[in-house]
Amino acid sequence: MQVLADLLRKNEAALADRWLELILASYNPDTAGFFKQQKNRFANPVGQTFAEQTRVVTERLLAGEGIEAFQDPLHEIVRIRAIQEFTAAEAVGFVFLLKDAVRETLADSLRDEQAARELQAGLHELERRIDRIALLTFDIFVSCRERVYSLRLREIRAGYVQPG
Amino acid sequence: MAEHKPDQMEFYKQEELQQIDLNPPKEGWQDQPADFRPGSWIYPTKPKHLESLGMPNPREWSPADEDWQLPENWQEIIHKKFKELLGKYRSFRIFMDTCVRCGACADKCHFFIGGGDPKNMPVLRAELVRSIYRNDFTTVGKILGRACGGRKLTMDVIKEWFYYFYQCTECRRCSVFCPYGIDTAEITMMAREMLHELGLGVNWIMEPVANCHRTGNHLGIQPHGLKDTLEFFCEDIEDVTGIHIDPPINKKGAEVLFVTPSGDFLADPGTFTCMGYMMLFEEIGLDYTWSTYASEGGNFGLFTSADVMKKLNAKIYAEAKRLGVKYIIGGECGHMWRVLNQYMDTMNGPADFLDVPKSPITGTVFENSRSTKMIHITEFTADLIKHGKLKLDPKMNDHVRVTFHDSCNPARAMGLLEEPRYIINSVCNNFHEMPENTIREQTFCCGGGAGLGTDENMEMRLRGGMPRGTAVRHVQEKYDVNQLACVCAIDRATLVTVCDYWAPGVQVTGVHELVANAMVMKGQKERTMNLRLEPLPGAEEKEANDGES
Ligand code: SF4
Ligand code: SF4
Numbered sequence: 001m002q003v004l005a006d007l008l009r010k011n012e013a014a015l016a017d018r019w020l021e022l023i024l025a026s027y028n029p030d031t032a033g034f035f036k037q038q039k040n041r042f043a044n045p046v047g048q049t050f051a052e053q054t055r056v057v058t059e060r061l062l063a064g065e066g067i068e069a070f071q072d073p074l075h076e077i078v079r080i081r082a083i084q085e086f087t088a089a090e091a092v093g094f095v096f097l098l099k100d101a102v103r104e105t106l107a108d109s110l111r112d113e114q115a116a117r118e119l120q121a122g123l124h125e126l127e128r129r130i131d132r133i134a135l136l137t138f139d140i141f142v143s144c145r146e147r148v149y150s151l152r153l154r155e156i157r158a159g160y161v162q163p164g
Numbered sequence: 165m166a167e168h169k170p171d172q173m174e175f176y177k178q179e180e181l182q183q184i185d186l187n188p189p190k191e192g193w194q195d196q197p198a199d200f201r202p203g204s205w206i207y208p209t210k211p212k213h214l215e216s217l218g219m220p221n222p223r224e225w226s227p228a229d230e231d232w233q234l235p236e237n238w239q240e241i242i243h244k245k246f247k248e249l250l251g252k253y254r255s256f257r258i259f260m261d262t263c264v265r266c267g268a269c270a271d272k273c274h275f276f277i278g279g280g281d282p283k284n285m286p287v288l289r290a291e292l293v294r295s296i297y298r299n300d301f302t303t304v305g306k307i308l309g310r311a312c313g314g315r316k317l318t319m320d321v322i323k324e325w326f327y328y329f330y331q332c333t334e335c336r337r338c339s340v341f342c343p344y345g346i347d348t349a350e351i352t353m354m355a356r357e358m359l360h361e362l363g364l365g366v367n368w369i370m371e372p373v374a375n376c377h378r379t380g381n382h383l384g385i386q387p388h389g390l391k392d393t394l395e396f397f398c399e400d401i402e403d404v405t406g407i408h409i410d411p412p413i414n415k416k417g418a419e420v421l422f423v424t425p426s427g428d429f430l431a432d433p434g435t436f437t438c439m440g441y442m443m444l445f446e447e448i449g450l451d452y453t454w455s456t457y458a459s460e461g462g463n464f465g466l467f468t469s470a471d472v473m474k475k476l477n478a479k480i481y482a483e484a485k486r487l488g489v490k491y492i493i494g495g496e497c498g499h500m501w502r503v504l505n506q507y508m509d510t511m512n513g514p515a516d517f518l519d520v521p522k523s524p525i526t527g528t529v530f531e532n533s534r535s536t537k538m539i540h541i542t543e544f545t546a547d548l549i550k551h552g553k554l555k556l557d558p559k560m561n562d563h564v565r566v567t568f569h570d571s572c573n574p575a576r577a578m579g580l581l582e583e584p585r586y587i588i589n590s591v592c593n594n595f596h597e598m599p600e601n602t603i604r605e606q607t608f609c610c611g612g613g614a615g616l617g618t619d620e621n622m623e624m625r626l627r628g629g630m631p632r633g634t635a636v637r638h639v640q641e642k643y644d645v646n647q648l649a650c651v652c653a654i655d656r657a658t659l660v661t662v663c664d665y666w667a668p669g670v671q672v673t674g675v676h677e678l679v680a681n682a683m684v685m686k687g688q689k690e691r692t693m694n695l696r697l698e699p700l701p702g703a704e705e706k707e708a709n710d711g712e713s
Contacts, residue, residue, distance in 0.1 A: 028280065030282050041634070042631065042634060042638070044277065046278060084279055085279065148622055
């Protein structure tokens, strides 16, 4: 476990970057380019939120923090994806990409059989944690959707919307 | 793609990610039909409204249907209208001809920024129409077709127009960045006008238009209803200030006709702004009148067609003439001012039968409205404050930490940037600006303008409202801002929702609500409540203490 943690922490920035890149690939390539390259957070709130919050999630994951620590950063990301043109699976599926990013980051080490065996248990544990984070993400997604519906309802009740 | 799921890397288009460039896409978009997703389109116009307006092809239909029930010769109809518009507006032809695809506008639209659909890049939005122009109206396009960016006018193109031109709030942010001044909002207006020829419009625009024709305002409030509403406001004002107001309605020979968007009559927080106007006019003793005929400052005709816009605008001037007023003051509305500043004079002006607006209190002559004879209430109020004509106690707003949202139209279509800020700074002690690239000429739209402010497209609105919401959240976190002021009725409705999603805890207010809460009126009782009938901080304790002593 310790070996794995050390290894990943050494590559924390690369891991977060890779995860972000994988998430951005869920958008049209031109859009992904914009989300990635424009660094002003007011000109590009989606891209910058993703960049900031994926770093926070990665850091907390590697620091072994409890599940509550992931609520806020994931909410920032999911709140956006919940109102973009995604299905539910597409909106939350980005969490699983973290597993791929981890395995890619470890690719060199995993090629060595001896090292791979040493890392295996830790890796399994880490992936289970990512699964839990995915479940949390799904809860957050549902709460965002509920929010959208309650906002709709409130507008209808307030009379902004006129029935025909 | 289909065999992969979102939890698999193969699902994501990584190969494409390697070849990013920031130029607008050149290929591939032409043949992708619009995917009509719930939350991204608005319900179509009910046939009765089109019938009452005498507009073409009234019928029950839905954008989700395969068959949109268009007349058989729909292509011919579009071509005819396209040609007519190109002949009528030189600007339209220039906008069609001059774009060099530099991409400066591409990432400036709030819908693209928040949602990421490339067809919401202004350059591509315009290209949806431009490709047809090239193909059918230019010699080179007729010969080269696709090779020079042309495209055939198919049913998919019409569907795409409906989908994307009702995802443009005509806010004109993109035009600020275009080196050629190409105004995509005007292209949207042209596209909508063409779509109307086939009976393709949205109910949230056309019902207000039909209402306005019939009763004088978008909401269909009838004269007695308006009178009741204003009197009801006066009761609340009396509760707060102890001052009784009799609202003047349809008063012939009044000096000023006051016109505000009907949203201010209907729903909070616009209603509080409306009370603010009434208190201001009472305090300075302005000789003014409301009208039950010109009871709408907004003009959803702007989102429909030039003819409809002209008709609705003309009602205000017809009423000014009938009542014999000297000039017109308009309330806190957004698009009213675009109509007024950019189109009124050519459509219905000059309004020679009126006087150039002159404040009866300060003597200031508003030369800027020499032709339209109509001024914005913040111009009027800022002038009053500048001349020290109002007794103001900004401490009354000390529990408010406010920021200001420049509404697209007053900011970009009339340059109304300083007056609201001057007023807010005079009536509040805590004013904080949002980041520079989100205010003034570069302001971000609320996401619900140009007739998109309904509820069935909520996801679209929240995507479009995201850049604004992010900036609000920033000042909320940095300065503890708790109110967002604006001078537009659509904003006062839509930004409530935008804030609740992106910056929960921030309320929306009109500028004149802030004015009225800080204004010390002659003969008023001590204020313990604001216009929302909420106790002022300290008032409850004070009352309790007074009770004891
Ligand atoms: S006018 Fe506004 S909504 Fe329309 S394309 Fe330009 S920036 Fe987008
Ligand atoms: S900024 Fe102007 S010229 Fe450049 S792509 Fe946009 S519309 Fe065309």
